[in-house]
Amino acid sequence: MKCRKFNNALYVNARVDSIPTACLIDTGSTITVLDARKFHQIPEADRPVLRETSRLKMADGSIVRPLGKAEFIFDIGSKTIKHEMTVADIESQVILGFDFLSKHKCSLDLEKEILRVGNKSIKCNSENAEQSVCRIRVADKVFVxxxxxIVIKSFVEGDSFNDCLVLIEPVSTSMSEQGILVARTIAKSKNGFVPLRLINISKQPQILQKNMQAAVCELVDSVYSSEAEYAEINKICVEKVQNVELPEYMEPIVRSCDGLSDEQMIRVKQLLAKHLQVFAKSKTDLGRTDPITHKINTGDARPVKQAPRRIPLAKRDAAEKELQRMIECGVKHVRPVKGERDPIVTAKAGMKQYLVGAPLERVAIDIMGPLPLTWRKNKYIMVVTDYFTRWAESYPMPNIEAETVCRLLIENFISSRYGLPKQIHTDQGRQFESELFQNMCRIFKIDKTRTTSFHPQGGGLVERFNRSLEDMLSKVISRDQKDWDECLPLTMLAYRSSVHESTKHTPNLMMHGREAQLPIDLLYGPSPDEAERVEPHGYVDRVQQSLWKIHQKARDKMAVASTRQKTQYDLHIFKNKYTVGTPVWLNVKIRKKGLSPKLQDRWEGPYLIIGVLSGLLYTVQKGAGAKNKVVHHDRLKPFQGEFTSWL
Known part of the structure; x- marks a missing residue:
């Protein structure tokens, strides 16, 4: 296949990060632009990191979303220049804008077709060195x-592509972001229109607007359709392939290829020589190749532990011989053991269930951050979660002082929307343990509870929501991560409109007795039940009855989910029984400045159990005059040795 070229404006040959390019000189362009296809030809190791930039308005009025901008090394003539360029999908390889011509003191002689860069004169070309391409746009609004x-009708911009063969190629546009791919094919244009084959790989229907750019095309001069013509070209290519000598251990494979022509045998040998490293030279060489790698994406799934499998007696001798052979060949290595000791089993108590039965019976509060400082000067998120309805609120804030936390909680949660919760559960953050926060709870008659230190499992509900919120925000914020507080409201709308795994209902339905109106509802209209007109008092009665049924069903689902979670959590428990007066070690997780955490002792003590608050919580004390601590069972282990009790 051959492609034509068209006479165009003035072009100059240059190199962008060692990649040859044909640069269009455009004094009407305010910035210099590099085509995205040329940018991706730069080796990844040498490719500069792109910074976010604003959208571009092209000469025809269309808007192009750039990939970003960066500083590139520009070799033009005998001069090497560093210049900032914007990377976007454009027709030309490079557009030299007014910023380049002005910054580097360039002058253009149109009559002699010479570009002067400083004191250097560079000859320009009136013919583009690259193949001429044109945009393909959607002819009518299409539902995919x-x-x-599907195959849709599209048109080619310009008058040069009427009744001719064109090569259609996809471009990186907003269509690919929607999950729509364009097939690379050859088609014949009729009156400027060409058929365009699309595939929607997403699970949602997509709408293509009229005049939306879908692909680019270039003229095709001829297509080799004659079998004899193709055979002649193929023969020329085969003659350039020299015969390849293969090692002796590859001869059995070559002999198995009987019946092939000389031309085919040369190609087989060339292929075997290219991938010679994947073939084992002998049995001892099996398993010792690394050109093929793979990656298994397990998502958020946790590792699964399985009991060791015993080899049948009839196969143990063969397995031992194979293992010894692999050790001798260096496939496996035996790790030396300096000394044997009893295995250390990490303490793990069973899960404590806490079931609630009404909205705002128990509310958890946590601080997420620090996060990147936003344009609104926010750095943290205060998260408030209801244990029963799974309703969640998140408030961006500039600091985590107690005054800021109390003000946000009273103004945005208690006084203006939901009223007083019966109980607030937090960790031991200073803002929650402060006198101001304690006084607020005392004035409003709110029961205040807290988790034990270094045991976030005590606030598992809000900690799990924090992970979901981080995951959702990471998919919508910009690259500089400075607009997360602007994305927070709509992110919370999406969370509250999603069915929760434990309640089997959305937080909207659990809290308000109805679902929130979403864009999909505006598109398809309300359901028949919602469209029915109801008087105010009838609506109140219906909401009350609906909430009673929903809450009763949710209580049953939450009890089942809690039991399932406890069963799963308690599979690997290892619980020690402690009584008052028992000496124990306390696990220390505080890092000390100037000390390596890897060399820091992780156990402190001995401590003495001076109180048993429950099966999971204990009060410990290091000495008669020391301050006592309330700690979780999982941070303790029995003390072995002589100990004199001071009780």
Missing amino acids: PAESE
Whole structure:
């Protein structure tokens, strides 16, 4: 296949990070632009990191979303220049804008076709060195069903592509972000229109607007359709392939290829020589190759532990011989053991269930951050979660002082929306343990509880929501991560409109007795039940009855989910029984400045159990005059040795 070239404006040959390019000189462009395809030809190790930039308005009025901007090394003539360029999908390889011509003191002689860069004169070309391409746009508004393939009508910009063969190629546009891919094919244009084959790989239907850019095309001069013509070209290529000598251990593979022509045998040998490293020279060489790697994406799934499998008696001798052979060949290595000791089993108590039965019976509060400082000067998120309805609120804030926390909680949660919760559960953060926060709880008659130190499992609900919120925000914020507080409200709307795994209902339905109106509802209209007009008192009665049924069903689902979670959590418990007067070690997780955490002693003590608060919580004290601590069972282990009790 051959492609034509068209006479165009003035072009100058240059190199961008050692990649040859044909640069269009455009004094009407305010900035210098590099085509995205040329940018991706730069080796990844040498490719500069792009910074976010604003959208571009092209000469025809269309808007292009750039990939970003960066500083590139520009070799033009005998001069090497560093210049900032914007990377976007454009027709030319490079557009030299007014910023380049002005900054580097360039002058252009149109009559002689010479570009002067400083005191250097560079000859320009009136013919573009690259193949001429034109945009392909959608002719009419199109609805593309989910997971389907269709052919649509499109048109080519310009008058040079009427009744001719064109090569259609996809470009990186907003279509690919929607999950729509364009097939690379050859088609014939009729009156400027060409068929365009699309596939929607997403699970949602997509809409393509009229005049939306879908692909680019270039003229095709001829297509080799004659079998004899193709055979002649193929023969020329085969003659350039020299015969390849293979090692002796590859001869059995070559002999198995009987019946092939000389031309085919040369190609087989060339392929075997190219991938010679994947073939084992002998049995001892098996398993010692690394050109093929793979990656298994397990998502958020936790590792699964399985009991060791015993080899049947009839196969143990063969397995031992194979293992010894692999050790001798260096496939496996035996790790030396300096000394044997009893295995250390980490203490793990069973899960404590805490079931609630009404909204705002128990509310958990936590601080997430520090996060990148936003344009609104926010750095933290205060998260408030209801244990029963799973309703969550998140408030961006500039600091985590007690005054800021109390003000946000009273103004945005208690006084303006939901009222007083019966109980507030937090960790031992200073803002929650402060006198101001304690006084607020005392004035409002709110029961205040807290988790034990270094045991976030005590606030598992809000900690799990923090992980979900981080995951959702990471998918919508910008690259500089300075607009997360602007994305927070709509992110919370999406969370509250999603069905919760434990309640089997959305937080909206659990808290308000109805679902929130979403864009999909505006598109398809309300359900028949919602469209029915109801008087105010009838609506109140219906909401009360609906909430009673929903809450009763949710209580049953939450009890089942809690039991399932406890059963799963308690599979690997290892619980020690402690009584008052028992000496124990306390696990220390505080890092000391100037000390390496890897060399720091992780156990402190001995401590003495001076109180048993429950099966999970204990009060310990290091000495008669020391301050006592309330700690979780999992941070303790029995003390072995002589100890004199001071009780």
